[in-house]
Amino acid sequence: MNVRIRSAGAAAVLTLSAAALAPASSEPAAGPQVIGRSVQGRAITALHLGAHDAPVRLVVFGQMHGNEPAGPRVVAALARMTPPAQVQVWLVPTLNPDGAAASRRTNARHVDLNRNFPVAWARTPRSIYFSGPRAVSEPETRAALDFLAEVQPTAVLSFHQAFARVDNSHARSRAAAAQLSRLIGLPDGSVSCPSTCRGTMTGWIDASLKAIAITVELRSRVSGASAARAARAALGLGAWLAAPTSTAPPALTPAPASTPAPDVTPTSTPTPTSTPAPAPAG
C-alpha cells in the first residue's frame, strides 16, 4: 500500500514507497508532509525526525480528540528535540484538525475517530462516541491506517486527556508502558472501555501491526514543564526500545496477561471503568 505524501504547501506529490521512507540518513530533514485530509479538507501532517534507517520507528499522535489540546503541545516540544541514535520519530500533531478547530472531540461528521478503526468495530448510537456508519468511514481514520501501514512502526504513542494514566492494557505493550510510566511521571494502568474496546486505534495497531501501542492519558491541565517532560519521556522510551536494560524486560516480551497493574488502585480517581459514560479508551 502506498501513501501519497504531499509536501505541505507545495504542489509536488510524492508517493511514499520503501525507498522514500528510507533515503540515505544524511538526507536533510524534510518539513511536515501531508498524509491525508480531514472531512473539511484540512491537512493531516507528519514530521519526521532522525535518521530514516534508524531501527526503532516511533510514531507519536498528539491528538485524536479535538477537545484534548495537551498532546499537540507535547508534539511541538518533540519537534524541537533530536531523537537518540537508533531512533527515528514521526510526529502527527493532530489526526483530527476539524475537531481541533471546533474544540470538539469528534470530527466534522461527529464521529469519534477512536471508535472508527477496523478492529472489533461496532455501530454505536449517535453520541460523542459515535463510531460512524461503518468501520473506516472517515478520511482521518483512513489516513492513519495508510500511514501506519507504510511506516510499520516499532511503537505508537497516542496522546489523550484527561485520565492521567499510561495504558498498559495491551500485553504486547505492557513492559514499554511501565517504562514510559516511570519516565513521564504518570501511573500505568488500564484505560479500558466499559465492556470491550471497539474500533480503537491502539486495538488495531496491536492486532494488525503487532506493534507496541500505548495510549497516554495526560492530566486535564498540563504545564509547559509537564509537556516537555512528556516529550523527553517519548524519546526516552525510544532509546529504551533500542537497547532495553537488564533491569527492564525487553519490550517485546509481554508480561502474563494476569499480571496486576500495581500502580493502579481501583478506588483512585479518575477510574475510567466506573464512569457512567463510556469515556475511556481515549
Ligand SMILES: [Zn+2]
Ligand atoms: Zn481522547
